[in-house]
Amino acid sequence: MFIHLFTESSPNRCTPMRGPLGQSSTPQGCKEPVIPKKGEKRKHSWKDYGSIGWETKEDTLDCPTCRGTGRIPKGQKNQLVAVIPCSDQRLGPQHTKLYVCLSVLLCLVVCILVIFFLFPRSVLLSPVAIKSVSVYFTPNMVNITITNVLNITNKNYFSVELCDLDVQTLFGDIVVGKAKIRNVTMVKPRSRTEYTYDIPVFLDDPGLNTFCKSTAFKIHTLFLHLQITVRVLYLAHSEQLSTDTFEYIDCGTNTTIPHFVQDSLL
16 A cells, blocks of 8 residues: 655645555645636636635626626726627617608708798889979079878888888989988788878979979879889898889879889889
């Protein structure tokens, strides 16, 4: 019988002993080697991670990304990112098609409303009437001040601003008066506004001067042609409007009766 003795100074206390029949055995008190043998797979458990501070199972939680097969420390559960698989039902919200259709429908309604309210509509100019006429005689000229009323209609759903009103008065082919006004008025949405303006007329032609001052004629009527132009501003856009009208006045006295004017058919 052969007996193997081991002392404290042995280089390896866990060296297997051979018995008398050639059988090997591990001395009592020795653990299994940590490094597995060649070709052998080692099974891991949560106790294997105890070397980094995870001493007990009570201080760890199930890993959210590995379905409870691993452990993580409780203090780091808010610092880790959980990966959700593509097959998770939380990634497929319900009624997706309904939400998409409602969103598209809402966008269409908003677009239609915006186009309806912001689509440019017409602004109409129409001379209404002669409010008054003042006639003044000088030795070589007849001075006339005509006060007219202009009707402005705004069919838009937003306010428009009128500026640069230009009025030219003609007697036949002769220009007898001009008027230019920079700032006219502001017209509110879907409303109508009357604007009053004055036109100075100067008759220095000898024939017209004699006609208006002569007492041999009982009627001193002049037919005038008015060309009206105005610029309209709205929504950072500018456009020019124009209209023609005809009116008659009495140049012999200052008692011209207020009357409606006639729009041009051109």
